[in-house]
Amino acid sequence: MSHNEVVVVAGGGMAGMVASLMLARSGRRVRLVERDTVASGESEVEALLGRRPGVAQYHQPHAFMPRAFTLLRDHLPDVLDNLLQHGAKEIDLAPSTGERAAGDEDLIFLGARRALIEWALRRAVHDEPNIDLFPARVTGLRFDDGSPARVRGLSTDRGAVEGTLVIDAMGRTTLTPRWLAAHGIDLPTETSDVGVVYYSRHYRLRDGVSLPASPSPFGPRVDHGYASAATFIGDSRTYCIVVMVPTWDSELKLMRRGAAFEAFCAAAPALAPLVDAERAEPITDVLPMGALQTVWNGFDRLPLHRLVALGDSYCHTDPTFALGISNAFIQGTALCEAIAAHPDAEVAAAYYAQVGEELRERFEFARDVSAARAERMRGALIEISRTGSYPLYSLMATLSCAGLDPQIHRVAYRRHGFLDRLARFDGDEALQLKVEELFGQVLARMRDALRLDRTHLVALIENAQARQ
Ligand SMILES: Cc1cc2nc3c(=O)[nH]c(=O)nc-3n(C[C@H](O)[C@H](O)[C@H](O)COP(=O)(O)OP(=O)(O)OC[C@H]3O[C@@H](n4cnc5c(N)ncnc54)[C@H](O)[C@@H]3O)c2cc1C
Structure with missing residues (x-):
């Protein structure tokens, strides 16, 4: 090109x-x-408070994982600098004890709200002379006459836009598969439900207060089996608590109300300090997000001349895996390399060859964990072991044993942060045996830990809400 x-x-x-x-x-x-x-000239505060109808998850918390961090640092360092100047925080995920090891410099999580991340990217986009912004809604694909199909541009509500290569980055709700079908091209698509609803609320720490220490460097987590919660550290002394409940559990959906949400958190010792009004104040309402799906649009099975899919339009998974931002960086880099190294007709195939395999293993992993977790939330007895539900085991066992051994710590956070392929742990028998032994002790402790009985919890949140 x-x-x-x-x-x-x-x-x-x-x-x-x-x-x-x-x-x-x-x-x-x-x-x-x-x-x-x-x-174009919005301040970061306007972006943080603003609306973004095209992105339903705009105000949901976004974990900026180490893979995304390393690619941002290496490819768009000015955007990283801008984020850090506006309150984003680098959080070191390496073991806090013992010697530093090679690769620890990559084990960084970036604490920032999504709206701030988008704002910093947008500033750079607006300043970039080679980018021409075209505000319009895409309404279809435009094809050259003849066969095989060749995409030559887009139809929009402001007229046609043509180019040598068309990138579909329209996210989870992309209509490209539908537009291709109307042109006689059926993309193989795999879809399954994630099975949980997200209830999120952002808080800001009061002056002089710091976050309580937690075994997880991401922040406190709670797992009652039938519902769970996690913390996401943000920018400017903010954090977000996400409570995840099964889609089918209508009683727990009361969590969408502030008083019920806070009662749930206050009842868990790990989360209670985070909702204590003396230590922090809520800065949003409870933000629900449902209809979560794991989707693979098989663009790679059918590489189309001059059309490439990036981000969620290609694949999106259970958000708890926090794959999306990393994918954006992995795929942007791969696309630039494919364009630089291949003639136009081969760009799409070269791009999918580079990103497809790694993405596929993450897609299958996320899909299988979501399915096992949904069954566990329904009360099924899921054996979390190497021979039981391996996907759930490999996730829970590595992370929950991380604090007990620096080698496991690094493998767990490099895996979770997308720095390593899954085979790093899945193919290491000796390490698996070490984790298995430690996980037995951790599981016993987890069983003894305070867990709220579901009936008790429902009464608790209903009472809290009734008192409002
Ligand atoms: C609840 C939730 C939590 C998440 N948490 C995390 C997390 O912790 N970490 C993480 O890495 N990822 C997370 N993700 C995933 C992440 O949000 C997505 O993977 C990421 O936004 C995908 O980027 P994208 O550019 O493909 O799509 P989007 O960011 O959704 O962008 C799509 C863009 O296309 C525009 N658009 C759509 N249709 C049209 C049209 N017809 N014409 C013109 N423009 C159009 C939209 O306005 C939007 O700007 C989460 C997702 C959800 C749902």
Whole structure:
């Protein structure tokens, strides 16, 4: 592709902005089509409070995992600097005891709210002379006549946009599979329900107060079996608590109300200090998010000339795996490399060959963990062991034993942070045996730990809400 030809990017969310920036900075001309109106000169405060109808999860917490962090640091360092100057926080995930080891410099989690991350990317996009912003809603694909199908651009509510390559970065709700089907091209698609609803609430620590110490460097977590909760550290002394309840449990959906949500948190010793009004104040309402699905749109099985899918339009999974931001960076980098190294006709296939295998293993892992977790939430007796539910075991065992051994710690957080392929643990028998032995002790402790009986919890949150 010559440097004068235009790459059309449909969707200016996480993947669209990252790819546009990387392409523009490698000398490509980019036309970025986005339907949400986002003012170019907005302050970060306006972005943090603003609306973003095109991204339903905009105000949900986003874990910025080590893989995404390393790619941001290496490819868009000015965006990282801007984030750090505006309150984002680098959190060291390496073991806190013992010597530093090679690779520990990559074990960094970036604490930042999604709205701040988007704001920093948007600032860079607006300042980039090679990116031409085209505010419009994409309404379809445009094809050249003839066979095989060749995409030549997009139809939008403001007219046609054409380019040498079209990138679909329209997120979870992309209509590209439907538009392709209307053109006689059926993408193989795999879909399953994640099985949980997210209830999130952001808080800010009061002056002089710090977050309580927690065994997990991400922040306190709670697992009652039938419901669980996690903390996400954000920017500017903020954090978010997410309570996850099964989609079918209508009683626990009361968690969408502030008083019920806080009663649930206050009843768990690990979370109670985080909702203590003397230590922190809520800065949002409880933000629900349901209809969560694990989806693989098989663009890679059918690489189309001049059309490439990035981000959620290609694959999205259970959000607890926090795969999305890393994917945006992995795929943006791979796309730039494919364009630089291959003739136009081979770009799509080269890109999928580079990203497909790793993404597929994460997709299958997330899908299998979600399925096992949903059964466990329903009360099924799921054996969490190497020979029982291996996906659930490999997730829970590695993370819950991390604090007991620096080697396990590194393997667990490199796995969870997408720095290593799954085989690093799955293929290491000696390490698995070590984890298995330790996990036996951890499980016994978990069984003894205070767990709220579900009936008791329902009464607790109903009473709290009734008192409001
Ligand atoms: C509840 C929840 C929690 C999550 N938590 C995490 C997390 O902790 N860590 C993590 O890494 N990931 C997380 N994710 C995943 C992450 O949000 C996504 O993977 C990521 O946003 C995908 O980026 P994207 O660019 O593909 O899509 P999006 O960011 O959704 O962007 C799509 C863009 O396309 C635009 N668009 C859509 N249709 C059109 C159209 N027809 N015309 C023009 N523009 C259009 C939209 O306005 C939007 O700007 C979470 C997801 C959910 C649902």
